[in-house]
Amino acid sequence: MISSEALIKARGLTKKFSNLTAVDGIDFEVYKGECIGFLGPNGAGKTTTVRMIYCFLPLTTGELSVAGMSVTGQAREIKRIVGVAPQEDNLDPDFTVVKNLLVYARYFDIPKAEAAKRAEEQLNFFQLQEKKDVVISELSTGMKRRLILARALINEPQILLLDEPTTGLDPQARRLVWEEVRTLRKRGVTIILTTHYMEEAAALCDRVLIMDNGKIIEQGAPADLVKKHVGEDVLEVDNDEKLMETLRKEFPSARFEAFGDRIHVFTSQPHGVFQSFLKKFPSKNVTIRNANLEDVFLKLTGKGLRD
Amino acid sequence: MTKITDSPSRFSMPKLTRNVWKVWRRNLDVFMKTIRVNFLPSLIEPLLYLLALGLGLGGFVQPIEGVPYVNFIAPALVAISIMYGSFFECTYASFVRMFFQKTFDAIIATPISVEEVIAGELVWGATRATINSTTVLAVVAAFGLVSSPLFLLVPLLAFLGGLLFSSIAMCFTAVASNVDFFNYPAFLLVTPMFLLSGTFFPLSTLPLAVQTGVQIFLPLAHVVSITRGLVLGSVEASMLLSLVWILVGTFVFFVLSINLMKKRLIR
Numbered sequence: 001m002i003s004s005e006a007l008i009k010a011r012g013l014t015k016k017f018s019n020l021t022a023v024d025g026i027d028f029e030v031y032k033g034e035c036i037g038f039l040g041p042n043g044a045g046k047t048t049t050v051r052m053i054y055c056f057l058p059l060t061t062g063e064l065s066v067a068g069m070s071v072t073g074q075a076r077e078i079k080r081i082v083g084v085a086p087q088e089d090n091l092d093p094d095f096t097v098v099k100n101l102l103v104y105a106r107y108f109d110i111p112k113a114e115a116a117k118r119a120e121e122q123l124n125f126f127q128l129q130e131k132k133d134v135v136i137s138e139l140s141t142g143m144k145r146r147l148i149l150a151r152a153l154i155n156e157p158q159i160l161l162l163d164e165p166t167t168g169l170d171p172q173a174r175r176l177v178w179e180e181v182r183t184l185r186k187r188g189v190t191i192i193l194t195t196h197y198m199e200e201a202a203a204l205c206d207r208v209l210i211m212d213n214g215k216i217i218e219q220g221a222p223a224d225l226v227k228k229h230v231g232e233d234v235l236e237v238d239n240d241e242k243l244m245e246t247l248r249k250e251f252p253s254a255r256f257e258a259f260g261d262r263i264h265v266f267t268s269q270p271h272g273v274f275q276s277f278l279k280k281f282p283s284k285n286v287t288i289r290n291a292n293l294e295d296v297f298l299k300l301t302g303k304g305l306r307d
Numbered sequence: 308m309t310k311i312t313d314s315p316s317r318f319s320m321p322k323l324t325r326n327v328w329k330v331w332r333r334n335l336d337v338f339m340k341t342i343r344v345n346f347l348p349s350l351i352e353p354l355l356y357l358l359a360l361g362l363g364l365g366g367f368v369q370p371i372e373g374v375p376y377v378n379f380i381a382p383a384l385v386a387i388s389i390m391y392g393s394f395f396e397c398t399y400a401s402f403v404r405m406f407f408q409k410t411f412d413a414i415i416a417t418p419i420s421v422e423e424v425i426a427g428e429l430v431w432g433a434t435r436a437t438i439n440s441t442t443v444l445a446v447v448a449a450f451g452l453v454s455s456p457l458f459l460l461v462p463l464l465a466f467l468g469g470l471l472f473s474s475i476a477m478c479f480t481a482v483a484s485n486v487d488f489f490n491y492p493a494f495l496l497v498t499p500m501f502l503l504s505g506t507f508f509p510l511s512t513l514p515l516a517v518q519t520g521v522q523i524f525l526p527l528a529h530v531v532s533i534t535r536g537l538v539l540g541s542v543e544a545s546m547l548l549s550l551v552w553i554l555v556g557t558f559v560f561f562v563l564s565i566n567l568m569k570k571r572l573i574r
Contacts, residue, residue, distance in 0.1 A: 017574060054416055058573060076418045084416040090409035094337040103336065106329055107417035155417075 012062035024214035040211035046194040083157030122150035142173030198294040321422035330427020382538035392439035397476035436469025455540025474560035481567035500527035
């Protein structure tokens with residue numbers, strides 16, 4: 001259940017690194033129980049924002065509160081109720097799988113018996129029971145990811161921060177992580193995730209915030225954003241002079257976007273207009289598909305390579 | 308909008324809680340897991356020195372102020388192990404944990420603060436120094452090279468001296484861009500200390516200017532002087548001055564290293 005109570009509140013949140021403004025005066029709220037996604041190209045400021053939420057980075061200016069506490073004065077209390085699954089693997093390579101969880105539990109002052117119980121639960125939930133006594137270097141990328149998630153949950157956090165939780169995973173491992181994230185959401189954990197994968201954001205998030213150059217350029221429910229920015233259907237055709245001319249005549253208000261030698265045609269007209277067009281002007285190599293979040297993302301952030 | 312000026316001075320006092328011990332405990336857990344690999348070298352090295360320098364070279368050397376050469380160097384070997392144990396723990400080992408393993412980042416995401424992580428590392432470095440030097444002390448004692456019950460105070464000195472060398476080491480770790488950087492302090496600081504701190508010959512044989520330089524800049528000289536006094540039972544007033552140097556140095560470098568590391572890790 002998503003409540004109307006803002007669990008995280010940012011006002012004019014800004015982070016500067018020497019001469020780079022990574023996050024540029026953003027405002028946002030995260031409501032209790034929702035799963036919110038920060039989307040954006042590399043360097044958009046997603047990870048920096050997440051790191052400020054868990055008090056890893058101090059803010060340059062602005063205000064940021066988590067569960068009513070200020071990140072500048074009450075870092076310790078905030079970190080107690082937040083679980084963090086960072087982008088990079090920072091599992092402790094000196095320990096086994098279960099020992100990683102137990103040592104982490106100690107950092108949170110969780111008593112030994114309780115820590116053992118929770119570690120056991122997490123290992124079962126993330127299907128790592130068989131690997132319990134294995135050292136970290138022997139785990140696959142997917143298992144490491146799941147262990148990082150398990151570790152992030154050891155303090156039974158109210159807020160879970162997932163920084164690119166599925167980057168580098170194969171489709172099977174990715175689906176498994178998605179399933180686990182959905183289960184956690186059903187249990188009422190507030191989840192904030194950053195991702196490059198639009199289908200991931202569409203599958204998991206109640207709401208997404210699209211960031212670019214340190215600013216939030218759009219936000220809303222994935223389906224609403226798709227409807228608002230790209231309509232319902234997308235027509236993909238070869239870049240053929242004659243066909244393009246006909247299309248321009250038929251859809252004067254449509255947006256044409258070149259991707260290599262293919263043209264994507266976006267229109268805000270209702271579902272079915274492209275089908276009727278094809279009946280009138282049958283053409284080869286044509287695809288009609290549903291508009292998706294990736295179309296929105298590329299429209300808003302452009303096609304230029306980042307990094 | 309509130310402007311947060313986050314530029315702590317190099318000497319602002321760190322706020323520490325008992326969380327420091329959780330970081331220390333993490334390192335102890337790793338140490339216990341690999342105790343055999345950790346323990347043997349620290350046992351064998353002083354044995355080799357005692358054999359080669361004490362018994363071998365010592366046969367050609369006259370007693371120093373009435374003390375046989377092997378008895379003269381034995382306490383120095385204990386002091387050297389205090390330096391090595393802590394210095395290498397808080398340079399190479401801490402750097403690996405910070406830079407390659409990202410262990411510090413993982414801990415900072417929990418209620419433990421950066422200051423506490425670094426303090427935990429420093430206290431652990433001091434603990435390593437105590438463990439290593441106590442092992443060496445036992446070897447020295449087994450060879451009958453201890454002549455005063457005061458030697459029982461050496462582990463206390465080892466912890467203090469270890470904290471000093473850990474703190475100095477951590478200052479280098481705070482500015483190191485890669486592991487190779489540690490060649491500088493290893494060759495320009497640790498090796499001169501190893502050779503010149505009254506370890507293998509009395510400081511008094513050096514020119515006066517060099518003696519003064521050693522006493523000002525090479526803290527091992529003070530650790531050697533006190534260790535030798537405790538092991539040989541020859542307590543002198545100058546040892547008090549050495550103790551003051553160590554106490555003040557430990558405090559200054561402890562605070563400085565935490566602030567430097569904080570500056571490096573929190574941007």
